[in-house]
């Protein structure tokens with residue numbers, strides 16, 4: 119039957135099948151993350167994963183909108199294959215998805231299903247670019263594993279070092295030396311690789327959520343997929359900024375401490391608390407501080423870039439506080455305290471002042487924020503925020 123000949127039921131069975139195919143490729147890409155070490159290849163694969171998860175969710179929502187009519191659809195979910203993660207395989211699967219999207223776009227156009235036609239057209243625009251980028255990597259080939267740095271099950275195309283000792287100090291010294299362009303480029307390079315660790319962590323979380331909570335948690339996967347695309351954007355923005363400044367990207371030694379801390383806890387609530395509440399929370403403080411610091415230095419381009427990152431990180435922290443509350447209710451701050459203890463042993467988080475208003479806006483309790491401020495020797499939150507009341511604390 120020609121694509122324009124698809125009747126209503128056939129068209130929406132095609133939608134369901136395509137949604138599942140996109141989910142399956144997204145999971146395979148998340149799983150493949152750790153088998154590759156090239157910075158820009160990893161960001162590309164994670165970007166494709168984020169886009170195909172977006173497609174999966176958008177198509178599934180189209181079917182959901184059919185209501186009782188969806189009961190007429192026949193559909194069997196494909197099992198996720200354990201085939202080796204090769205770029206050629208990803209390219210061929212992406213090619214099949216693009217072909218299927220073209221068929222869907224044509225059928226939707228012929229039946230004046232405008233929203234479905236636009237959805238297919240939008241997805242094609244996003245994925246055709248990704249296909250071309252994968253093609254380039256197939257031509258050039260990833261860096262051989264023997265030439266990459268390896269630690270904790272991850273590969274990197276840079277120098278890795280061990281973070282040891284108590285909480286990192288020396289912010290004032292670092293702020294002063296950041297005035298030097300070459301030091302600032304190193305700092306931005308290292309931060310780009312920190313974003314890459316977030317890409318590995320979020321990819322892993324998507325796999326865990328899919329495996330452990332198949333029902334009722336699809337919106338958490340959608341939230342994580344959006345975050346994945348954000349973290350890729352942060353990593354690439356920082357890397358490109360280093361190149362714009364005229365320096366070689368990737369020459370800074372980097373640590374995998376955030377990945378190690380994330381891996382040192384076991385349950386989904388603990389992992390969300392470690393990544394989204396603790397690490398993203400400190401990342402939010404650091405990013406907000408970077409905006410001011412870089413403005414003071416006169417590097418307005420880098421400051422603007424961090425302003426964009428702050429806006430995204432707020433969403434990531436909100437994602438964490440919202441889902442952690444949903445998973446463990448009022449126990450959430452106990453879980454956060456537990457992972458903070460674990461983190462102190464493994465990941466000495468930087469000793470930087472907490473961004474009070476931003477943290478409160480992201481769902482942190484006033485007690486938590488106040489205690490963190492006091493730990494840094496700052497005044498009580500009651501003096502900082504006059505509207506603070508004991509009885510409205512959470």
Ligand SMILES: [Fe+2]
Pocket residue numbers: 313316348349352427431
């Ligand atoms: Fe980020």
Ligand SMILES: [Fe+2]
Pocket residue numbers: 316349398401430431434
């Ligand atoms: Fe983030």
